[in-house]
Amino acid sequence: MAEKLKKERSNSLWAEAWRRLRKNRMAMTALAVMLLLILVALLAPWVAPYDYDANDLNNTFVYPCLAHPFGTDNLGRDILSRVIYGSRISLQVGMIAVGIAVLVGGTLGAVSAFYPKVDNIIMRFMDIFMAIPSLLMAMAITAALGNGTRNLMIAVGLSSMPQYARIMRASVLTVKDQEFVEAAGSIGASNGRIIIRHILPNAFAPLLVQATLGVGNAIMSAATLSFLGMGITPPTPEWGSLLSTGRNFVREFWPMTIFPGLAIMLVVYALNILGDGLRDALDPKLKN
Amino acid sequence: MIKYAVKRLLWMIPILLGVVIIVFTLMYVTPGDTATIMLGDSATPESKAAFNEEYGLNEPYIVQLGNYIKNLFFHLDMGKSYRTGQPVMDEILTRLPNTLKLASLAMVLAVIIGVVTGIISAVKQYTLADNIATGVALFGVSMPPFWLGLLLILAFSVKLDMVPSVVVKGQWNSWILPTITLGTAVAGIIMRMTRSSMLDVIRQDYIRTARAKGQKEITVILKHEFRNALIPIITVIGVQFGSLMAGAVLCENIFSINGIGKFLVESINKKDFNSVLGAVVFIATLCTVINLLVDILYSFIDPRIKSTYKGKKQKKQKEGTANG
Numbered sequence: 001m002a003e004k005l006k007k008e009r010s011n012s013l014w015a016e017a018w019r020r021l022r023k024n025r026m027a028m029t030a031l032a033v034m035l036l037l038i039l040v041a042l043l044a045p046w047v048a049p050y051d052y053d054a055n056d057l058n059n060t061f062v063y064p065c066l067a068h069p070f071g072t073d074n075l076g077r078d079i080l081s082r083v084i085y086g087s088r089i090s091l092q093v094g095m096i097a098v099g100i101a102v103l104v105g106g107t108l109g110a111v112s113a114f115y116p117k118v119d120n121i122i123m124r125f126m127d128i129f130m131a132i133p134s135l136l137m138a139m140a141i142t143a144a145l146g147n148g149t150r151n152l153m154i155a156v157g158l159s160s161m162p163q164y165a166r167i168m169r170a171s172v173l174t175v176k177d178q179e180f181v182e183a184a185g186s187i188g189a190s191n192g193r194i195i196i197r198h199i200l201p202n203a204f205a206p207l208l209v210q211a212t213l214g215v216g217n218a219i220m221s222a223a224t225l226s227f228l229g230m231g232i233t234p235p236t237p238e239w240g241s242l243l244s245t246g247r248n249f250v251r252e253f254w255p256m257t258i259f260p261g262l263a264i265m266l267v268v269y270a271l272n273i274l275g276d277g278l279r280d281a282l283d284p285k286l287k288n
Numbered sequence: 289m290i291k292y293a294v295k296r297l298l299w300m301i302p303i304l305l306g307v308v309i310i311v312f313t314l315m316y317v318t319p320g321d322t323a324t325i326m327l328g329d330s331a332t333p334e335s336k337a338a339f340n341e342e343y344g345l346n347e348p349y350i351v352q353l354g355n356y357i358k359n360l361f362f363h364l365d366m367g368k369s370y371r372t373g374q375p376v377m378d379e380i381l382t383r384l385p386n387t388l389k390l391a392s393l394a395m396v397l398a399v400i401i402g403v404v405t406g407i408i409s410a411v412k413q414y415t416l417a418d419n420i421a422t423g424v425a426l427f428g429v430s431m432p433p434f435w436l437g438l439l440l441i442l443a444f445s446v447k448l449d450m451v452p453s454v455v456v457k458g459q460w461n462s463w464i465l466p467t468i469t470l471g472t473a474v475a476g477i478i479m480r481m482t483r484s485s486m487l488d489v490i491r492q493d494y495i496r497t498a499r500a501k502g503q504k505e506i507t508v509i510l511k512h513e514f515r516n517a518l519i520p521i522i523t524v525i526g527v528q529f530g531s532l533m534a535g536a537v538l539c540e541n542i543f544s545i546n547g548i549g550k551f552l553v554e555s556i557n558k559k560d561f562n563s564v565l566g567a568v569v570f571i572a573t574l575c576t577v578i579n580l581l582v583d584i585l586y587s588f589i590d591p592r593i594k595s596t597y598k599g600k601k602q603k604k605q606k607e608g609t610a611n612g
Binding site for chain 2 (some may be wrong): 081124125127128129131132133135136139140141143144146216220223224227228229230243246248250251254257258261264265268269272273276
């Protein structure tokens, strides 16, 4: 009996969503690509053919060949290895930045929805925040905090935080008034239990979709800032800073420009498809 | 309606005040002594004191902030650039035309491409054309704009030598690459929005009615479907103006266009924080005004929205007479 109950419970929103997601071939490919990239990033020291910082001044500007599939840069460093090590930093920055945004924004949004007293104050504050385009906000924050990986994560995370607050608030508000919440209350569930077991899991879906799309955007913003010389600066091999170096040689040597950009695009494209797929899977009503 | 517009206009004041306070505070807490950064380590204490005096940096935080807000809101004065000594407002206004030119060219391109492909995609849903268009749109959204810019330079100025890689005054074709670079991502977003908004409308009963009474297909698409699908599209265009301005910052740096964005990045790199503050506040104001205009534009496109305001008014009047 207990087993049967457990089985029924696992047939929840998430199990259903996973079942639908598995049918979406594009989204599953994107998921596989992302998992592969994360694996490569984790195993960078073993996967990368060279050290990312190994200069070889006799072999500068080598075009792609067998020894160097992506070629070498102005200091003879292997571009493939630099892109692989760069994935560590870029993926990390993207995920942690979104983590910050979800944590801060999600909490503020949820508080806003639960406590009407502070709702107005928090949401008006978000309005102010949103009046500044997020990339400019991130620039202002990096200007204030200074360069560096940690500051870049904070800047990108905080600048995208209001979106998460809005989404969380909206979804908690919709869920809060639904019948199953009332039902849970009427069979005697405590407030804490209602919030944690019933409201949050059901309000979390839109936040997850936004976070998936958000990691791509965060990677792009971080790369943009590094490209402009803020955030992560050379010689750290972040994708944006690789491009910023490559830009100086765009006329003479294309591999330094092509490959880091291709990496950014691959990740953002995969995350966009995955995010779209997740949205369709989590809310079948939305799909045409 | 006018009441609504005035209300929105007044609401802009606290928003902009908040923007000024947030950005001013960020710039204030920036590490390092401004006078030392601007004048160099070798500057004498006297010259530093004179610098601080000139820019009012000796005052406590709250006084500086108060002065800034007072000067900005009553005199439209953003103080002087630490770097050039010129008023920040002048520096921005001389560069504004270039930024606006870039942003509007890119927006026009994005709207034309996005709306046309979006309509085609929705009308021919699930065909090859639709699949290609949605795929390309997602591609456009996922492409880092600065990378696209570099690729375009690589292809069309370095290899093919068709257009200049930097914007040259008086040479119109030098604006082609920046426009494409900036417009692509927004075009992708507008296309996706147009498609989904059109798909919502296409299944409505009144569309079937329009066809049943023998309307021409093109009239059905443009007049019955597209007009009703416009609201979300306009919204997304308004919202995208912010990211367009952010993208312009990037584009101006890649194609060395002398606009506000280039000024902003130079100011950040040279730690000229008064200029940074001015540029960010200026762009945020521009975005807020555009969003306000878009909101007001709604009622001209959609009579239903106008009638809700009228409805409220009439209802109130009726209630008033009933009470009286």
